[in-house]
Amino acid sequence: VKVTREKAAEHRAAIVTAAGRLFRERGFEGVGVAEIMRAAGLTHGGFYGHFASKDALAAEACGQTLAESLKLLETRFSEFEGDFGRYFATYLSERHRDDRERGCPMAAHASEVVRQSGAVQAEFSAGLDRFIEALAGHLPAGHEPGERRHRAVAIVAALVGGLALARATAASAPELSAEILASVRTRLTDLADLEA
Amino acid sequence: VKVTREKAAEHRAAIVTAAGRLFRERGFEGVGVAEIMRAAGLTHGGFYGHFASKDALAAEACGQTLAESLKLLETRFSEFEGDFGRYFATYLSERHRDDRERGCPMAAHASEVVRQSGAVQAEFSAGLDRFIEALAGHLPAGHEPGERRHRAVAIVAALVGGLALARATAASAPELSAEILASVRTRLTDLADLEA
DNA sequence: TGTACATCAGTGAACGCGCGTTCACTGATGTAC
DNA sequence: TGTACATCAGTGAACGCGCGTTCACTGATGTAC
Numbered sequence: 001v002k003v004t005r006e007k008a009a010e011h012r013a014a015i016v017t018a019a020g021r022l023f024r025e026r027g028f029e030g031v032g033v034a035e036i037m038r039a040a041g042l043t044h045g046g047f048y049g050h051f052a053s054k055d056a057l058a059a060e061a062c063g064q065t066l067a068e069s070l071k072l073l074e075t076r077f078s079e080f081e082g083d084f085g086r087y088f089a090t091y092l093s094e095r096h097r098d099d100r101e102r103g104c105p106m107a108a109h110a111s112e113v114v115r116q117s118g119a120v121q122a123e124f125s126a127g128l129d130r131f132i133e134a135l136a137g138h139l140p141a142g143h144e145p146g147e148r149r150h151r152a153v154a155i156v157a158a159l160v161g162g163l164a165l166a167r168a169t170a171a172s173a174p175e176l177s178a179e180i181l182a183s184v185r186t187r188l189t190d191l192a193d194l195e196a
Numbered sequence: 197v198k199v200t201r202e203k204a205a206e207h208r209a210a211i212v213t214a215a216g217r218l219f220r221e222r223g224f225e226g227v228g229v230a231e232i233m234r235a236a237g238l239t240h241g242g243f244y245g246h247f248a249s250k251d252a253l254a255a256e257a258c259g260q261t262l263a264e265s266l267k268l269l270e271t272r273f274s275e276f277e278g279d280f281g282r283y284f285a286t287y288l289s290e291r292h293r294d295d296r297e298r299g300c301p302m303a304a305h306a307s308e309v310v311r312q313s314g315a316v317q318a319e320f321s322a323g324l325d326r327f328i329e330a331l332a333g334h335l336p337a338g339h340e341p342g343e344r345r346h347r348a349v350a351i352v353a354a355l356v357g358g359l360a361l362a363r364a365t366a367a368s369a370p371e372l373s374a375e376i377l378a379s380v381r382t383r384l385t386d387l388a389d390l391e392a
Numbered sequence: 393t394g395t396a397c398a399t400c401a402g403t404g405a406a407c408g409c410g411c412g413t414t415c416a417c418t419g420a421t422g423t424a425c
Numbered sequence: 426t427g428t429a430c431a432t433c434a435g436t437g438a439a440c441g442c443g444c445g446t447t448c449a450c451t452g453a454t455g456t457a458c
Contacts, residue, residue, distance in 0.1 A: 001401065001402050001403070001451065001452055001453065002399075002400055002401045002402070002451090002452065002453045002454050002455090003400095003401055003402070003453075003454080004401095004453090004454070004455095005401095005454085005455090007401085008400095008401060008402090011401080011402085026311055027225070027307075027308060027311055029223070029225045029226065030225065030311055032443070032444060032445080033444080033445060033446085034443085034444085034445090042401095042402070042403090043402070043403055043404065044403090044404085044445095044446095045402070045403050045404060045405090045446095045447085045448085046401065046402045046403070047445090047446085048445095048446070048447080049400085049401060049402075050401090053445080053446085054444095054445065054446090100310070106361070107307060108307055109307060109364075110306055110307045110357065110360040110361060110364060111223075111303065111304055111305060111306045111307045111308060111360045111363075111364075112223055112307060112308060113363075113364035114296070114363040114364050114366070114367075115222055115223055115226055118367065118368060121364065121365070121367050121368040122368040122369075124364055124365070124368075125364070125365040125368045125369035125372060126369075128361065128364070128365060128372070129369065129372055150379050150382070150383070151379075151383065153375060153376055153379035153380065154354060154358075154379050154380050154382075154383035154384070156357075156361070157354050157357040157358035157361055157376060157379075157380045158350060158353050158354040158357055159357070160357040160360070160361060161306065161352075161353040161354055161355070161356040161357020161358065161360065162350075162353035162357065164306040164307045164356070164357065164360070165302070165306060165324065165352070165353055165356060167307075167309075167310040168305075168306060168307075168309035168310050168317065168320055168321070168324070169317070169320070169321040169324060170310070171310075171314065171317050172314060172317040172318040172320075172321045173318075173321035173322075173325065176321055176324070176325055179349060180349055180353060183346045183347075183349035183350050183353075184349065184350050184353045186346070186350075187346070187347065187350035187387060188350070191383065191387065197418065197419055197420065197434065197435050197436070198418090198419065198420045198421050198422090198432075198433055198434045198435070199420075199421080199433095199434055199435070200420090200421070200422095200434095201421085201422090201434095203434085204433095204434060204435090207434080207435085228410070228411060228412080229411080229412060229413085230410085230411085230412090238434095238435070238436090239435070239436055239437065240412095240413095240436090240437085241413095241414085241415085241435070241436050241437060241438090242434065242435045242436070243412090243413085244412095244413070244414075245433085245434060245435075246434090249412080249413085250411095250412065250413090394458100395457105395458085396456100396457090396458085397455105397456090397457085397458105398454100398455095398456085398457095399453105399454080399455080399456090400451105400452100400453095400454085400455105401451105401452100401453090401454095402450105402451085402452095402453105403449105403450080403451075403452105404448100404449100404450095405447105405448090405449095405450105406446105406447080406448085406449105407445100407446080407447070407448095408444105408445100408446095409443105409444080409445095410442105410443095410444085411441105411442080411443085411444085412440100412441100412442095413439105413440080413441095414438105414439080414440070414441105415437100415438090415439085415440095416436105416437100416438095416439105417435105417436080417437095417438105418433105418434105418435085418436075419433100419434100419435095419436105420432105420433095420434090420435105421431100421432080421433085421434095422430105422431095422432080422433105423429100423430090423431085423432090424428105424429090424430090424431095425427100425428085425429085425430105
């Protein structure tokens with residue numbers, strides 16, 4: 001059943017969006033092509049008319065979700081008028097922890113990207129670099145050149161590690177999970193203030 | 197072919213050790229029972245004489261690798277005479293980054309534990325809590341009670357996040373990967389000094 | 393603008409493959425005498 | 426200590442299943458006249 005070129009483009013976009021959500025929730029290896037197509041309202045056979053492989057979709061979905069995270073960072077920082085403490089509190093919240101499918105793709109994929117194809121790794125690296133750069137831009141100016149970038153790297157590592165660990169422990173050790181969110185939040189706000 | 201009770205116990209241990217390595221290198225979903233048994237020098241059919249399921253093995257392997265990490269932390273801190281800066285430098289080294297199969301299980305599994313069974317999550321949470329507690333014990337005493345634990349949580353989050361991100365970017369953005377290791381290392385040493 | 397037809401987005405059956413798990417079998421172990 | 430046999434750790438074929446991918450087909454689209 002042929003459809004309008006416009007509809008076909010919408011279908012393609014729906015596949016990428018559905019993949020972005022499902023991959024974040026269940027991991028790249030935990031979701032099949034058929035399920036992604038079903039989530040996009042299509043049947044699995046048409047998949048290869050849009051993408052060369054599951055892997056190519058994974059790379060594209062990864063790139064899109066990372067781009068969304070970047071946009072969200074900018075939105076939040078302008079909402080919060082540069083108050084990074086509030087950004088950290090949102091990132092390290094129970095709401096974000098419990099909403100993997102719409103949450104940060106870096107935390108969702110941190111430890112599995114290394115096992116993915118070069119295309120996925122490249123998208124991830126590029127997105128991560130842009131994210132770090134954007135965060136650095138919102139930090140108060142430091143003494144040495146590059147000091148903000150330096151801190152931004154450490155902050156992103158702690159955000160991603162903290163969220164991933166809070167998720168890993170949420171079901172079996174809820175107090176530990178809450179403690180991780182709270183402790184990282186506090187320490188990060190200190191770390192972002194450029195005094196040391 | 198029946199074997200000695202002693203040999204059977206050795207086989208069981210070999211399976212857990214092989215699983216610990218393979219799971220860290222390729223993820224829980226990236227390795228099959230047959231491959232683990234082959235790595236342990238056995239055939240796949242005997243697996244269910246030792247374990248109730250692949251999942252039960254995953255939980256046990258997770259518990260064992262986390263216990264090893266804890267032991268390693270103690271060993272390193274006594275070697276380094278309490279110099280946490282040197283411990284961080286070892287953890288956030290290119291050698292550790294490139295040796296996933298023998299490396300930190302928290303960094304290897306951070307983002308996939310949440311998709312595993314309750315048994316795996318429970319082992320992970322328990323191991324993580326012990327690791328945090330042990331690290332806190334090696335930090336210089338803080339002003340308030342609980343301050344060391346508080347910092348230990350943030351440090352572990354940054355270590356795990358930093359290593360996972362350095363691995364994710366190692367192949368496609370080697371300079372970024374090296375930058376992550378270096379930046380987190382520096383910031384963490386600052387964070388461990390209790391002055392703020 | 394209206395008709396005729398080539399194009400091609402989407403369908404659903406089918407493919408080979410590897411997965412976790414089961415089971416009848418083998419033969420050395422370890423126990424009973 | 427020596428023999429007879431029940432036990433059971435390990436083997437390898439087989440199971441059903443879901444995976445990524447292919448393909449002949451369908452029928453609406455969009456173009457050529």
